[in-house]
Amino acid sequence: MPAAAATKPPIEESVSKITRHSHLLAAQLQTLRSQMYPPEAKKTLKTFTSREAAMMVGIAESTLRQMSLDGESAAPELHGKDNRRRAYTLAQINEIREHLAKKRPKEALDFLPRRRAGEKLQIVAVANFKGGSAKTTTTVHLAHFLALQGLRVLAIDLDPQASLSTMFGYQPEIDVEDNQTVYGAIRYDEGQRVPLASVIRKTYFEGIDLVPGNLELMEYEHETPQAIARGDGRGEGMFFRRLGSVIASVEDDYDVVLIDAPPQLGYLTLGALYAASALLVTVHPAMLDVSSMNQFLKMTSDILQVIEENGGHLHHDFIRYVLTRHDPNDVPQVNIVALLRSLFGEDVLAPVVVETTAIASAGLEKKSLYEMARGTVGRDTLNRALESVDSVNQEILNHLKQVWGRT
Structure with missing residues (x-):
């Protein structure tokens, strides 16, 4: 008797295969993202040292420190040994920019270059x-x-x-x-x-x-x-x-x-x-x-x-x-x-x-x-x-x- 012909697996239709691959990849990407960014975690922006913050604003670091001591700027987070290392968020840096723009109106655009009235988007x-x-x-x-x-x-x-x-x-x-x-x-x-x-x-x-x-x-x-x-x-x-x-x-x-x-x-x-x-x-x-x-x-x-x-x-x-x-x-x-x-x-x-x-x-x-x-x-x-x-x-x-x- 002739040997029974091997049964070939059914050929998966292209639409079915592509759909299956899409679901597999989406699930895996979600798993990877959950590992990198757990549900309770969100992507956050790093903080900036007082030196970096001063450079971004365009003032001396000593000026920024004095402003902080005088209560003229946002209070930075304190880190490191003896809490001497200051860290500023970008929101705090923008607060400092806005404060200096009001305090020194002639230099306002240097501190905060946002568009003014009459300047188009x-x-x-x-x-x-x-x-x-x-x-x-x-x-x-x-x-x-x-x-x-x-x-x-x-x-x-x-x-x-x-x-x-x-x-x-x-x-x-x-x-x-x-x-x-x-x-x-x-x-x-x-x-x-x-x-x-x-x-x-x-x-x-x-x-x-x-x-x-x-x-x-x-x-x-x-x-x-x-x-x-x-x-x-x-x-x-x-x-x-x-x-x-x-x-x-x-x-x-x-x-x-x-x-x-x-x-x-x-x-x-x-x-x-x-x-x-x-x-x-x-x-x-x-x-x-x-x-x-x-x-x-x-x-x-x-x-x-x-x-x-x-x-x-x-x-x-x-x-x-x-x-x-x-x-x-x-x-x-x-x-x-x-x-x-x-x-x-x-x-x-x-x-x-x-x-x-x-x-x-x-x-x-x-x-x-x-x-x-x-x-x-x-x-x-x-x-x-x-x-x-x-x-x-x-x-x-x-x-x-x-x-x-x-x-």
Whole structure:
């Protein structure tokens, strides 16, 4: 008798397999997050030494100590032997800034550079549709840098993958429910639409609020063509005006809005480009990345011309290319940087973000360099990385101040 044929296991359908993998990975990520951040724990911002606090405010450390003794500043936490080591929170540092700005009005903007009456809200879109250009990393570091200067920042995560939200401690498929992204504020269904203020979340980082993202944002990409076909959303309700309109509803609460745009040129990205007063294009100086950026610029140009033909006037106070993950010892990269500078001149930021293990190490911990504790990576490595990122962020802040009419 012939041997019985071996019974093959049934082939799992693709939808079933992908769904199963999604559930497995989500469960594991939740387990890992529970280990890193137990339910009773929340992500917190480190405190700053009196020396660091004095440097941030722009005064001598001895002045800060005397202010504390005189009761002119927030009382720091005392640590170490004999309680001699002082530690300040960012909230306390901002209190000191506000006190000094009132006490020395001629130096007020040096202590607290928030926008004044008549200065427009700065909306900065960070965009590129090439993965690996450090778009989200750039957004996070800029948000943290501006908040450390005392500015009020709103970060909007427009990317359905929600990497920005993850950096702020949110797991998008668990912590962000339906209608809790910007989609809830710009959706076409009026009965379900909510004010932008209702989806803004406070974060652990003093001075930064967040509009989180998740896969729900894809609904806007699917619904917009249908809305256009129906003739919905005219005037301020047109798809490219909707984001800017809802941001205007909260503009009194912030100095700068940062938009982490999706890595593709869809309706959300177009809305971000139209809402923005400034545009940062992140570029990794490698030939494939630059070729991809070329396609991004070509497609953006074509589509924005169509928007202008339909009554959408665009004006950005500045457009800058931010060179990221740059290895100054890589000759092909150096040549590409030289090419970009020769073509675009001052539109390429002079400082660059260098390739460094410090940023990679911080990313693994879902932190920026500004949150890294000394000793986590080598001191020299961390200092070089911070110097690089600080230079880029300071240059961007200088552009914002110029728009506000400050020297």
